[in-house]
Amino acid sequence: MLPVIRLYNYSASFQETSAKLRPGEIHIWKIACNGQSSPDSDILQSDLLPEETVRMKQFAHPKDKLRYALGHTTLRKLLCWYTECPKEEICIINAPHGKPYWKNPSQYPSVEFNLSHSGDWILLAFSLDYFLGVDTERIDTGKNLEKLAQRFYHPQEIKQYQNMDDSHKVSLFFHCWTIKEAYLKGLGEGLLHPTNEFYVNLSAWREPDTIYTIYSKDNLPTLWCAQHLPVSEGYVGTIAYTPR
Numbered sequence: 001m002l003p004v005i006r007l008y009n010y011s012a013s014f015q016e017t018s019a020k021l022r023p024g025e026i027h028i029w030k031i032a033c034n035g036q037s038s039p040d041s042d043i044l045q046s047d048l049l050p051e052e053t054v055r056m057k058q059f060a061h062p063k064d065k066l067r068y069a070l071g072h073t074t075l076r077k078l079l080c081w082y083t084e085c086p087k088e089e090i091c092i093i094n095a096p097h098g099k100p101y102w103k104n105p106s107q108y109p110s111v112e113f114n115l116s117h118s119g120d121w122i123l124l125a126f127s128l129d130y131f132l133g134v135d136t137e138r139i140d141t142g143k144n145l146e147k148l149a150q151r152f153y154h155p156q157e158i159k160q161y162q163n164m165d166d167s168h169k170v171s172l173f174f175h176c177w178t179i180k181e182a183y184l185k186g187l188g189e190g191l192l193h194p195t196n197e198f199y200v201n202l203s204a205w206r207e208p209d210t211i212y213t214i215y216s217k218d219n220l221p222t223l224w225c226a227q228h229l230p231v232s233e234g235y236v237g238t239i240a241y242t243p244r
């Protein structure tokens, strides 16, 4: 069965406006990060774990610090709110290739989540019964997309990219990229997994509700699907999921 995907804009009053996470749902939270609060503000820092504060400080640019701090404090807030687990018990661990997960104490429901950030936006995804990977990218026209497609895309995807008229190539490139990255983040492997060994059919990429099946290199459908998310003008986002 397909999940019900609900998209929310995050604000401090999130409890009043949003429903609790139910079986069969995926909740995506969009957090705007446009530099209005300071990354060094005590409020943000007091909600970070000591190791997160160390990591935040490693970013040189204030905007990157802020995005990191906002993403991680909001992630914990939402996990507490969904599960009613006190924030001190939300201890997030990284799997060997970096995928974060919460090893929930048995009295609290186990929640899958994933996080992505790019430019002015952070996406947080949650579900009770789907494994998840989420990705967002700011559309960057300064890259040599032809070369990147040749390097990272499956031959089927390269063909679809090359057959696209020039005015849509950039957008198609980023739609395809976020599907691939969301899938690899769902698997937990990230870009360590060869990106040209699986593919999606991009023929309906401009239709907003397209559900993509991820195909293996042997042309077999995997159990993973992906759907695009409306992030903001100039951004592309994708959620990839498979039943737990």
Ligand SMILES: CC(C)(COP(=O)(O)OP(=O)(O)OC[C@H]1O[C@@H](n2cnc3c(N)ncnc32)[C@H](O)[C@@H]1OP(=O)(O)O)[C@@H](O)C(=O)NCCC(=O)NCCS
Residues within 6 Å of the ligand: 068, 071, 096, 097, 098, 099, 100, 114, 115, 116, 117, 118, 133, 134, 135, 136, 181, 184, 185, 186, 187, 188, 189, 190, 191, 192
């Ligand atoms: C995971 C990866 C695809 C992220 O790509 P990105 O577009 O730069 O970043 P995104 O904003 O979409 O995602 C970053 C978030 O994904 C999560 N994440 C990190 N590694 C992950 C993984 N292997 N799988 C799923 N999620 C992961 C983290 O929450 C991270 O946020 P944080 O850095 O604030 O903690 C990329 O870093 C990667 O491929 N890593 C591969 C593993 C690797 O090379 N590790 C190096 C040390 S072994």
